[in-house]
Amino acid sequence: MSSEPGLVLGPRHKERYPQPLTFLKCSTCGTENSRPFKEEDYIFKTVDSEKCPKCGGTNSRIVNIYVPEKKEPK
Amino acid sequence: MAEYLEAMLNPATGGDNLLSFLLSLIWIGFLMIFFLYPSLGQRMQLSYMLRDLERKLQKLRMIKDEIGNVAVDTVKRVGRPESDPSKELERLSEFFMIQPESMDPYGLVYKLEHILETGETTYEKEVAAIAPHATETQLKTLTNLVEILRGINTLYRVVRHYYLLGKKTSNIYMVLQIQMILPQLLEIAESYRQAAVAFSKGQPIGDGVGVLVAAKLADGAEKTRYEIAKDTIVQELELENRKVYVVRAAGPGGTVGRPGEAVKLLVEKLPQNPKLIITIDAALKLEGEESGKIAEGVGVAIGGPGVDKYKIEELARTRNIPLYAFVVFESITEAITPMRESIAKAADQVLSRVKKLILDKVEGGEVAVVAGIGNTVGVGG
Numbered sequence A: 001m002s003s004e005p006g007l008v009l010g011p012r013h014k015e016r017y018p019q020p021l022t023f024l025k026c027s028t029c030g031t032e033n034s035r036p037f038k039e040e041d042y043i044f045k046t047v048d049s050e051k052c053p054k055c056g057g058t059n060s061r062i063v064n065i066y067v068p069e070k071k072e073p074k
Numbered sequence B: 001m002a003e004y005l006e007a008m009l010n011p012a013t014g015g016d017n018l019l020s021f022l023l024s025l026i027w028i029g030f031l032m033i034f035f036l037y038p039s040l041g042q043r044m045q046l047s048y049m050l051r052d053l054e055r056k057l058q059k060l061r062m063i064k065d066e067i068g069n070v071a072v073d074t075v076k077r078v079g080r081p082e083s084d085p086s087k088e089l090e091r092l093s094e095f096f097m098i099q100p101e102s103m104d105p106y107g108l109v110y111k112l113e114h115i116l117e118t119g120e121t122t123y124e125k126e127v128a129a130i131a132p133h134a135t136e137t138q139l140k141t142l143t144n145l146v147e148i149l150r151g152i153n154t155l156y157r158v159v160r161h162y163y164l165l166g167k168k169t170s171n172i173y174m175v176l177q178i179q180m181i182l183p184q185l186l187e188i189a190e191s192y193r194q195a196a197v198a199f200s201k202g203q204p205i206g207d208g209v210g211v212l213v214a215a216k217l218a219d220g221a222e223k224t225r226y227e228i229a230k231d232t233i234v235q236e237l238e239l240e241n242r243k244v245y246v247v248r249a250a251g252p253g254g255t256v257g258r259p260g261e262a263v264k265l266l267v268e269k270l271p272q273n274p275k276l277i278i279t280i281d282a283a284l285k286l287e288g289e290e291s292g293k294i295a296e297g298v299g300v301a302i303g304g305p306g307v308d309k310y311k312i313e314e315l316a317r318t319r320n321i322p323l324y325a326f327v328v329f330e331s332i333t334e335a336i337t338p339m340r341e342s343i344a345k346a347a348d349q350v351l352s353r354v355k356k357l358i359l360d361k362v363e364g365g366e367v368a369v370v371a372g373i374g375n376t377v378g379v380g381g
């Protein structure tokens, strides 16, 4: 049965799993930053353990989580 | 001797042409075979199709095993069970619900609702039993993951059934049926594979766009909130002097809640009839359409088995409440895999259109109900 699995899986193998980004909005200065999604992130969660890269404030809020559109498919 | 042979093979010499004679013989042989065995061509085609099917079945099995592994790993990691959950998960992946008898359609929706609710509760309890350390949020998402496992298991069993049946009976039409729809089934299987990972990590999915709009509408403006039906909350807010009741599934655990029952209970206890009920949901796009396209119309935008849709329609008819709907188009894959940028961006546009609709159609002091439909995995607030 498992004669040619490589052939069947084909080109889709490239994108194994889509990787979402988490967008955090700093409560102090309002800057929005993104980073790769971490487990237990959810939209509208308040995060107080991550420093804002601009003002150094530790309070921020997750405002969005999505998979960014690829600029150009190769 | 060589000259003689050469002459025989050369049609220009007028001699008997041995080669062309042999060729004719072979052709006649072929013709006789196809004449005496007319099904030979079909048999060749059948064996080719069966081989193709076998390869795809193999791929389905690999996807099924992968989802099974994701489920086992997640249950172990999140639920920390004392024993290996593989056996229990396999048992749950065979769990079924029997559709109610429709010969007598009276009360069919409520029978269906009863069966679905029993199934849902039982499933959640079973999952809770194999994942004793999971939080309530994790448990809901885990239940979704086990449901995906059940989905892929059913898909695999059905395809295998047709493959084996076709092989056993050498019935090309049996094989043809499954081969025709197999590309779509494989696409669904591939979506399941990605969905399993999304649920194992609690990432928001495309189907959650309706809930996301509702959550964004209430965000920052919410006055009070309460649970009105299982896993479903109402958030009250005021929008330029209009009273807005937002109904949605409570996140961030993966659940769709019971929007139908929730809207019904809410409207029944409101002091005045709402001026309109707006439902927001993801809808299946047609091939070639762009994802994240927004459309609006009238009616109740709720997919699934129809119980929730029926309840809101019935309520709206008896009380004469206009029904408005917004949908965001996406593919079946996008609906159950992590939310794409285009869909997340569409949520903001729907939000402003919902606000505009409320301001246009509802006067100050009047009431509107907004129901965000979809799976709320990864959407809190």
Ligand SMILES: [Zn+2]
Residues within 6 Å of the ligand: A026, A027, A028, A029, A030, A031, A052, A053, A054, A055, A056, A057
């Ligand atoms: Zn900052």
